[in-house]
Amino acid sequence: MNVSDPYKVLQVDPEAEDEVIEAAYRRLARKYHPDVAEGPDAQERMVNINRAWEMLRDPLKRAAVDRARTRTAGTAARVAAADARARTTSTSGPAPSSSAHRSPAGHDAPAGTTASRTAWGFPGVSDPGDAGLGPRPQFVSPNWTSGRSAAGHRYDAGSMGTAQGDGAAGPPPGNPRGSVLNFGRYAGWSLGEIARMDLEYLEWLDRTPIGRTYQGEIDELLRAYRRRMTASNPTDGQRGLFRRR
Numbered sequence: 001m002n003v004s005d006p007y008k009v010l011q012v013d014p015e016a017e018d019e020v021i022e023a024a025y026r027r028l029a030r031k032y033h034p035d036v037a038e039g040p041d042a043q044e045r046m047v048n049i050n051r052a053w054e055m056l057r058d059p060l061k062r063a064a065v066d067r068a069r070t071r072t073a074g075t076a077a078r079v080a081a082a083d084a085r086a087r088t089t090s091t092s093g094p095a096p097s098s099s100a101h102r103s104p105a106g107h108d109a110p111a112g113t114t115a116s117r118t119a120w121g122f123p124g125v126s127d128p129g130d131a132g133l134g135p136r137p138q139f140v141s142p143n144w145t146s147g148r149s150a151a152g153h154r155y156d157a158g159s160m161g162t163a164q165g166d167g168a169a170g171p172p173p174g175n176p177r178g179s180v181l182n183f184g185r186y187a188g189w190s191l192g193e194i195a196r197m198d199l200e201y202l203e204w205l206d207r208t209p210i211g212r213t214y215q216g217e218i219d220e221l222l223r224a225y226r227r228r229m230t231a232s233n234p235t236d237g238q239r240g241l242f243r244r245r
Contacts (some may be wrong), residue, residue: 006052006065014069017207018057025053059212066209173197178217183210195221203227 007014010024028049034042056062167187177192186194186201191214195202199222205211206218222228 005069006055007069009048009052010056014066015207015209021053021056025049063209063212169197178221179214191217191221195225199225199227 012024032045168185172189176190180190
């Protein structure tokens with residue numbers, strides 16, 4: 001039996017923390033256990049719930065699930081784009097040949113010329129389209145942005161960021177401690193350097209899937225800076241429903 005999306009089976013968000021996922025599993029297990037649930041599909045549903053929990057309780061298995069969901073989402077987006085292009089072509093007539101494009105003035109021009117490039121609304125930039133699917137529809141806004149915010153905690157667009165490949169926060173301040181990030185605003189910084197400058201960023205990173213690799217180090221730093229006060233090792237030796245593992 002295949003569990004296509006364990007997050008849907010356990011009815012949790014893909015960004016949910018481990019404690020939330022465990023709580024959802026226990027709630028569903030109590031509700032749909034064959035000893036208490038009625039209906040012929042109770043046993044099958046309980047099998048799905050158990051398998052989904054097995055896939056998400058282990059960090060390595062959960063990371064594999066996240067990668068598979070990303071690939072599936074990308075494939076669905078490409079299929080939707082291809083369908084949209086097919087509908088556009090069917091309503092507007094045959095697409096231009098691969099050797100020529102239609103210019104804004106209505107004349108055919110060889111691919112790669114100024115006329116063919118400006119037909120997309122971006123002078124000097126050509127768009128070859130996807131292989132085998134033809135050119136893309138001409139509906140991309142010239143005001144498109146990446147969606148990244150230019151403002152944030154201690155972010156100064158005038159002084160941060162360098163041409164040497166550092167993140168937006170600039171080069172690390174020195175005296176590194178712990179793992180070094182290779183992504184985001186603090187690319188090139190160690191976790192210890194980030195902790196001295198921006199504890200809020202570490203708290204955000206601790207809640208995201210990309211930060212799972214560093215959760216042990218982040219937990220130690222947050223406790224050292226007294227931003228996390230809960231006991232790291234419960235004295236009773238039992239892991240409670242909402243305790244951090």
